[in-house]
Amino acid sequence: MIKVGIVGGTGYTGVELLRLLALHPEVELTAITSRSEAGLAVSALYPNLRGHVDIAFTEPSTQVLSACDVVFFATPNGIAMQQVPELLAAGVRVIDLAADFRIQDAQEWSRWYGVTHSCPELLAEAVYGLPEVNREAIKNARLVANPGCYPTAVQLGFLPLIKAGLIDADTLIADAKSGASGAGRKAEIGTLMAEAGESFKAYGSGGHRHLPEIKQGLTDAAGAPVGLTFVPHLLPMIRGIHATLYGRLIKPAGDLQALFEAAYANEPFVDVMPAGSHPETRSVRGGNMCRMAVVQPQGGDTVVVLSVIDNLVKGAAGQAVQNMNLMFGLDERAGLSIIGLLP
Numbered sequence: 001m002i003k004v005g006i007v008g009g010t011g012y013t014g015v016e017l018l019r020l021l022a023l024h025p026e027v028e029l030t031a032i033t034s035r036s037e038a039g040l041a042v043s044a045l046y047p048n049l050r051g052h053v054d055i056a057f058t059e060p061s062t063q064v065l066s067a068c069d070v071v072f073f074a075t076p077n078g079i080a081m082q083q084v085p086e087l088l089a090a091g092v093r094v095i096d097l098a099a100d101f102r103i104q105d106a107q108e109w110s111r112w113y114g115v116t117h118s119c120p121e122l123l124a125e126a127v128y129g130l131p132e133v134n135r136e137a138i139k140n141a142r143l144v145a146n147p148g149c150y151p152t153a154v155q156l157g158f159l160p161l162i163k164a165g166l167i168d169a170d171t172l173i174a175d176a177k178s179g180a181s182g183a184g185r186k187a188e189i190g191t192l193m194a195e196a197g198e199s200f201k202a203y204g205s206g207g208h209r210h211l212p213e214i215k216q217g218l219t220d221a222a223g224a225p226v227g228l229t230f231v232p233h234l235l236p237m238i239r240g241i242h243a244t245l246y247g248r249l250i251k252p253a254g255d256l257q258a259l260f261e262a263a264y265a266n267e268p269f270v271d272v273m274p275a276g277s278h279p280e281t282r283s284v285r286g287g288n289m290c291r292m293a294v295v296q297p298q299g300g301d302t303v304v305v306l307s308v309i310d311n312l313v314k315g316a317a318g319q320a321v322q323n324m325n326l327m328f329g330l331d332e333r334a335g336l337s338i339i340g341l342l343p
């Protein structure tokens, strides 16, 4: 059994990890941390875990976490980097759900995250945990940087077009919408029901911190810097991301449906829907699937990709479990055979 630790077990991605890992056939939950709830039984805070998780929250001490084979950090940005060097030295593998190790350039990371990186020497070793791109490197990684939620939906949608050189990589547009759980469990006025309910708005239009992450991944795929306009929006719902992606064709499109189907034919967690489909966020709710459709409206020179994920699953905890499975030589789908909740 793989001994697993979770730092930040009370947050939304932490409890989602618990939901998935409690039923994982190869996992023994060994340490679940919370500073605010230390000592409380996990199932007392989250009754859905009664009968499945029988340990209590502990303080996030390196000593406790060192007994694990792998530790997930489900903490705010800038926390994992403070403990990761010690854990790696103790032989523990790490999957960070936050952004500490996602951006290869430490100065660029500091510009967007507002703090100095405390272990920039580990950035070159960290593997960006998008299995559809980095599967082989993830298998051997000690440190995996789990992608952001928007970056997962946006990169998976654009990648087949970029790799085929079909669209102008300077003028990409990603119009993305997220449910409120994307903002985490902490109290914030903007995600109160009376603020976000029955309303819809963009935010971060001048520059969101996922922009450099998405550009980094698409630049690697294109082999040259890409230009991207990325505008996130807050939807009055709890889970889900819908990304509408626009690219301008620079070559005859050919059979776009066949291109996407071939690109993801062997991917267990990307579902290319039949031509003419409109993927719904509810079809991926609770599951690890990225569901997408590609369309060339009126046969014009714009390609549109519609890409949906559950921000807490393929956008965070599910993808992290997928990465763990790869790191430990397990079936990539272990613990993740969940069908989205409809309706």
Ligand SMILES: NC(=O)C1=CN([C@@H]2O[C@H](COP(=O)(O)OP(=O)(O)OC[C@H]3O[C@@H](n4cnc5c(N)ncnc54)[C@H](OP(=O)(O)O)[C@@H]3O)[C@@H](O)[C@H]2O)C=CC1
Pocket (backbone or CB within 6 Å): 007, 008, 009, 010, 011, 012, 013, 014, 033, 034, 035, 036, 037, 060, 073, 074, 075, 076, 077, 079, 097, 098, 099, 147, 148, 149, 181, 182, 183, 184, 185, 186, 311, 312, 315, 316
């Ligand atoms: N929500 C989402 O859809 C997604 C989130 N992410 C990323 O995953 C990470 C976690 O997100 P989310 O679960 O939403 O966040 P939450 O705010 O819901 O939870 C944060 C957790 O971290 C713990 N924590 C906070 N500060 C510290 C600290 N200094 N040391 C140790 N533990 C700490 C908290 O518990 P306590 O204070 O009791 O210790 C809590 O359990 C973030 O980096 C987020 O950006 C990534 C993709 C999607």
Ligand SMILES: CC(=O)N[C@@H](CCC(=O)OP(=O)(O)O)C(=O)O
Pocket (backbone or CB within 6 Å): 077, 097, 098, 099, 147, 148, 149, 178, 179, 180, 181, 182, 183, 184, 210, 232, 234
């Ligand atoms: C709706 C909402 O607020 N979403 C969050 C998504 C951030 C996230 O979860 O990603 P990181 O791990 O990169 O911080 C936001 O835009 O900040």
